[in-house]
Amino acid sequence: MQIQFLGTGAGMPSKERNTSSIAFKLLEERGSIWLFDCGEATQHQILHTTVKPRKIDKIFITHLHGDHIFGLPGFLSSRSFLGGEDVLTIYGPAGLQQWIEQTLQLSKTHLTYPIEFVEVKDGIVFEDEKFTVRALSLQHVVPCFGYRIEQKPMQGELLIDKALALGVPKGPLLGQLKAGHSVKLEDGTVVESSDVTSPPQPGFTVAILGDTKYCENSIRLAQNADVVVHEATFDHSTIELAGKYGHATNTEAAKIAKEAQARHLLLNHISARFLKHDLIPFLEEAKAIFENSYLANDFSQYEWRKNELLEIE
Amino acid sequence: MQIQFLGTGAGMPSKERNTSSIAFKLLEERGSIWLFDCGEATQHQILHTTVKPRKIDKIFITHLHGDHIFGLPGFLSSRSFLGGEDVLTIYGPAGLQQWIEQTLQLSKTHLTYPIEFVEVKDGIVFEDEKFTVRALSLQHVVPCFGYRIEQKPMQGELLIDKALALGVPKGPLLGQLKAGHSVKLEDGTVVESSDVTSPPQPGFTVAILGDTKYCENSIRLAQNADVVVHEATFDHSTIELAGKYGHATNTEAAKIAKEAQARHLLLNHISARFLKHDLIPFLEEAKAIFENSYLANDFSQYEWRKNELLEIE
Numbered sequence: 001m002q003i004q005f006l007g008t009g010a011g012m013p014s015k016e017r018n019t020s021s022i023a024f025k026l027l028e029e030r031g032s033i034w035l036f037d038c039g040e041a042t043q044h045q046i047l048h049t050t051v052k053p054r055k056i057d058k059i060f061i062t063h064l065h066g067d068h069i070f071g072l073p074g075f076l077s078s079r080s081f082l083g084g085e086d087v088l089t090i091y092g093p094a095g096l097q098q099w100i101e102q103t104l105q106l107s108k109t110h111l112t113y114p115i116e117f118v119e120v121k122d123g124i125v126f127e128d129e130k131f132t133v134r135a136l137s138l139q140h141v142v143p144c145f146g147y148r149i150e151q152k153p154m155q156g157e158l159l160i161d162k163a164l165a166l167g168v169p170k171g172p173l174l175g176q177l178k179a180g181h182s183v184k185l186e187d188g189t190v191v192e193s194s195d196v197t198s199p200p201q202p203g204f205t206v207a208i209l210g211d212t213k214y215c216e217n218s219i220r221l222a223q224n225a226d227v228v229v230h231e232a233t234f235d236h237s238t239i240e241l242a243g244k245y246g247h248a249t250n251t252e253a254a255k256i257a258k259e260a261q262a263r264h265l266l267l268n269h270i271s272a273r274f275l276k277h278d279l280i281p282f283l284e285e286a287k288a289i290f291e292n293s294y295l296a297n298d299f300s301q302y303e304w305r306k307n308e309l310l311e312i313e
Numbered sequence: 314m315q316i317q318f319l320g321t322g323a324g325m326p327s328k329e330r331n332t333s334s335i336a337f338k339l340l341e342e343r344g345s346i347w348l349f350d351c352g353e354a355t356q357h358q359i360l361h362t363t364v365k366p367r368k369i370d371k372i373f374i375t376h377l378h379g380d381h382i383f384g385l386p387g388f389l390s391s392r393s394f395l396g397g398e399d400v401l402t403i404y405g406p407a408g409l410q411q412w413i414e415q416t417l418q419l420s421k422t423h424l425t426y427p428i429e430f431v432e433v434k435d436g437i438v439f440e441d442e443k444f445t446v447r448a449l450s451l452q453h454v455v456p457c458f459g460y461r462i463e464q465k466p467m468q469g470e471l472l473i474d475k476a477l478a479l480g481v482p483k484g485p486l487l488g489q490l491k492a493g494h495s496v497k498l499e500d501g502t503v504v505e506s507s508d509v510t511s512p513p514q515p516g517f518t519v520a521i522l523g524d525t526k527y528c529e530n531s532i533r534l535a536q537n538a539d540v541v542v543h544e545a546t547f548d549h550s551t552i553e554l555a556g557k558y559g560h561a562t563n564t565e566a567a568k569i570a571k572e573a574q575a576r577h578l579l580l581n582h583i584s585a586r587f588l589k590h591d592l593i594p595f596l597e598e599a600k601a602i603f604e605n606s607y608l609a610n611d612f613s614q615y616e617w618r619k620n621e622l623l624e625i626e
């Protein structure tokens with residue numbers, strides 16, 4: 001799993017930071033990529049990455065502010081131009097589907113693939129044998145969601161040598177053991193799956209939160225998460241503005257991560273008011289509260305590898 | 314007057330060319346800028362120019378394909394963020410107003426300035442004492458317009474020395490002469506305006522055409538124009554595709570300019586199929602038919618100065 005930031009700004013694009021979008025890459029786990037939000041020019045940002053639009057099979061929208069959705073029509077259209085044929089599922093607040101349909105119709109955009117819409121409400125919005133995605137409402141000036149992505153524990157590996165040593169013959173019995181079932185050999189011996197498989201590996205948990213004030217649901221979504229992506233539109237000196245506009249500060253984001261006992265915090269959605277040299281103390285303020293804090297920049301990428309988070313090129 | 318290309322691509326953005334938008338700068342003539350089309354990320358392109366969004370007081374949309382309008386919601390929103398307060402007039406085909414209003418409402422975008430919408434039909438869409446803008450339908454796969462912008466002849470300069478020599482006293486009579494009226498001096502002498510003013514200067518004419526096949530109305534709009542901006546999505550070898558998709562080739566654009574007896578042709582809306590080295594013969598093909606042909610690139614800028622067109626930095 002890799003998290004690549006495509007846009008880390010707030011409100012409007014600047015030369016340094018585009019409006020919001022995150023590529024959540026599950027290429028090893030699912031052969032696909034999920035997008036979280038799709039601000040204007042997300043497709044332009046993608047041109048500077050290795051992301052292939054047709055590999056994106058789910059888009060999760062946190063809320064309907066323009067800096068989080070105005071890149072959707074163009075992205076959808078280009079995914080079609082580029083030969084995308086597989087269904088794309090879009091998760092988002094009420095109203096999103098109608099707007100996308102109206103926009104595609106107005107612009108006579110005929111897609112080469114079907115879109116499935118899921119109107120997000122608090123609770124599980126997606127689940128399969130490998131992943132669960134939960135949504136909870138945050139506190140912004142419009143309805144806004146945070147998402148918690150949980151990878152389910154992965155089955156242990158089959159220890160073939162051990163199985164053979166116990167007398168299990170090559171063939172279908174090995175598959176049953178791998179799948180977690182015990183088997184009975186011809187001589188009557190019972191071999192338990194746990195005898196010949198490594199223990200299940202825990203999956204990762206990532207919380208990606210939309211725009212929000214400091215709130216309880218952020219802590220719930222971030223509880224024990226390996227990675228929390230939290231907005232930090234303001235800093236501690238501008239905390240009144242944060243409250244007024246339904247946003248959080250760097251230190252509030254750090255408090256959320258700390259109270260949730262999360263492992264890593266990625267600060268995102270950074271206002272253009274902060275210049276490059278401001279961002280050093282900006283990050284330090286957060287680290288004073290939650291040591292494992294990092295500042296997201298456009299195109300920065302983090303990889304989850306062997307239970308650790310690494311910043312990669 | 315200056316014409317700066319903000320996006321010269323076709324259909325979808327590439328690293329080299331953004332989707333369509335042209336800044337038509339009338340800073341000397343009106344203190345404002347007009348935009349022709351507003352593809353996604355037009356506001357991002359503007360960040361790399363001297364254009365100030367609040368100086369843009371009119372946007373003319375040629376047609377409703379996404380690569381010509383998907384940058385509008387973000388541009389409108391950012392013009393507001395950046396303190397624009399003056400009315401913005403948007404000219405475009407039927408359907409545009411409703412989509413913009415729905416989009417601003419969905420995204421809870423509250424603008425600091427009013428928008429005036431003008432639904433474009435064939436004929437004069439704007440006129441004041443200095444300019445006339447006419448629209449005519451082109452031939453694309455959806456309703457699409459071309460615009461002809463005519464600057465009205467500018468009053469000649471008052472030749473003060475000549476007026477004083479003829480006995481006109483300093484004061485209001487000079488103003489009347491400048492305004493084109495004849496005046497009677499105290500001694501009964503009549504002085505004609507034309508005696509003491511230089512002849513009126515002709516204004517410029519620019520035709521900016523939307524996506525279109527080769528068609529008669531393009532020639533009408535481009536008739537005797539100083540500058541014609543014409544799409545050239547295809548080249549002569551791909552002329553069948555051009556016809557199929559309602560587009561023109563480089564050589565068709567050149568024929569339009571030639572038949573219209575225009576003075577300069579700027580080839581725009583260039584498909585990403587043409588790589589950098591393809592564009593040399595691409596331009597040569599056009600020049601073989603119409604010598605004064607130029608290829609528009611993103612950010613290239615042309616200035617109309619002393620009745621000549623100059624490419625400037």
Ligand SMILES: [Zn+2]
Pocket residue numbers: 010011020065067068211269
């Ligand atoms: Zn935002």
Ligand SMILES: [Zn+2]
Pocket residue numbers: 323324333378380381524582
């Ligand atoms: Zn086009």
